[in-house]
Amino acid sequence: MTSPSVRVIAPRSTVAALGWALVALLGAGALATIALSRGEPVSAIWLLVAALCTYAIGYRFYSAFIAARIFALDDARPTPAERLADGRDFVPTNRWIVFGHHFAAIAGPGPLVGPTLAAQFGYLPGVLWIVVGVVLGGAVQDFVILCSSVRRNGKSLGQMARDEIGPVAGFTAMVAVLGIMVVLLAVLALVVVNALRSSPWGTVTIGLTIPIAMLMGVYMRWLRPGRVLEASAIGLVLLVLSLYAGRWVAEQPQLASLFTLSGRTLAVAIMIYGFAASVIPVWLLLAPRDYLSAFVKIGVVIALAVGILVALPPLQMPALTRFTDGTGPVFAGALFPFAFITIACGSISGFHALIASGTTPKLLAREGDARLVGYGGMLVESFVAVMALIAACALTPGVYFAINAPVSALGTTAQSAAAAIAAWGFVVTPLELETLARQVGESSLLSRTGGAPSLAVGMAHIFSRVLGGDSAMALWYHFAIMFEALFILTTVDADTRVGRFMLQDLGKHVWPRFGETSWTPAVVVSSGLFVAMWGHFLWQGVNDPLGGINSLWPLFGISNQLLAAVALCVATTIIIKMGKARHAWVTLLPLTWILIVTMTAGYQKLFSPLPRLGFFAHARLLEAARDGGTLPAGVASATDLGRMIANDYLDAAVAAFFLLAVLVVIADSAREWWAVVKGGKAAQSTEIPFVPRPAVAGD
Amino acid sequence: MRRAAELLARAAWTIRRVIGAPDYAAYLAHVRRAHPDRAPLTQAAFVRDVLARKYERPGSRCC
Known part of the structure; x- marks a missing residue:
């Protein structure tokens, strides 16, 4: 090894080798236990052990391999944070702080919702894909993109796509990111709408988080400038109070009816919120919410881990359900490819590539830290996904x-509901469902699609076993919904807000004035336009008789995985241009799998003859009904029917656009790879050349 | 006692950095060291500037 800072890949001693062999054996044993057990409920401990052992092996050996053999990470090479230090964006930062910051940025609702939805196949497909996918896919993507960006002064994914592959790929990637954000925001907003629909408690609690954030904003700007922690402490206390305020409102019949809102009302409210957040100054709403959210995020992850460890719930869900054939009610489509689409965050998430090429590379104090932050950070996110899966599968099917x-x-x-569920071969009595709804303080839990409510019920089960007992179920449920x-x-x-800036950036090519980010008309128009874009899909989801999540979540999954494909194309190009083509399989492996999965899923969403799966088939079904003069179940009017048909075509167009965009990026990349590998084009890396850190007195 | 106060201050600083709060002290130290000839931004201007740029590009927030 050229530098002592490059980690040795093989274990250093016989004892270490034996220790790692033991970890591997333990992990394999745990995996075998969860894979082979049938009939008896499996304890959550086996999922945890299998996951942690796999992560440990992946981190210790695979990430060390990538660090040493591909990038030859060298702590003697100054990082952008050091060379370009400006005290603002580029600030050399302790690696554990960067780790926490990076994790808070990549973790969100994704790893919580996806595994919950995928539990309809049973726990086995989910846990295998989460654990194997992250070690060979997601963590590799985040790590490699982070290293690439660190070596290029913190360049963004879009810039790297343009510089490494070409302008066509760069532009396509940028437009694809915009499209992906539209679908992402729509589906996430729909999850919130479904969780708050007819729930005065939840609505009041969540509603209060907005004035709480604004109060924090005012505090930090006018009352005690810069006192972020004081403001956060006040915010956190108020957050807990809002939980009780929500309960109080729900107990007053007149107030409760005022806050018992329909899906449509909530959808409009979220659109107004999104618009306002994009237009008003960031210090008033965005920044304080972000601080609050970061605290709650890290707190909840720790609490969930402790809760699961203490409660160690048995998994009530079977390893595999009958719905692996694609007839499941939660979302349409068979185990392959849809388990791999539904769980994106937790296994591999293209969105992370934007963060790994955003703030994080500008903070790393040493190159070697990229391994802990990039690879390690994603492992923790994956662990969150495993815990969400456990919480969902701890419920009875x-x-x-x-x-x-x-x-x-x-x-x-x-x-x-009980009758329909009995027909699927699972047992639940109407009384059980009513009792559970009452226990969590809701009028009904039926058809609260989107994953958030069932995860909240699962977490309330686990948390109330640790603290508070049955009487605390309702508080824990709404606490989970709140975060x-x-x-x-x-x-x-x-x-x-980001979407607004991207639209302004695109629009300025047509009319320069539109790009002025402080010119109010441009700000209002671009914000309104972007809200209208995701709002349309949200509205479509809210009015969909099938619940919306059914069609929107797979669309989000496909788009997010396709962004991962773009990131892996960039990564592969960079590896080949570094003259490391013989190691390019590291990114080609996940790229190939993601392409197989997304192309299959995309093709099925477009062309499947089953109306519940294929957009075109569904449109044809509705058209046949329209031509026959009848209305399908759950459709109120002929106008609604017409709109649903149009939406099917729109969904199809969006899916087709994503698939085409990725094919363009792949083709453009492959052309570049071929040119380099065949030797026609020099393997020229665009890395900032290595200049050793100047010696400092005392070194 | 002093040691406890120091530890507390260090913990507070760590948390501030993790949640991504602007670090004015670090900025001030940087400007004084690297550009002693320039007048640094005021705290309010610095915070405004850092926050504004944080939410301009994709990658501040994930799913």
């Missing part, structure tokens, strides 16, 4: 499907 199946499958009463909604709304407000 009857309860799980009662919460997650749409009205069209369950009907509207506990009796009809899920808090995460989601912080994504909605921040990304609406």
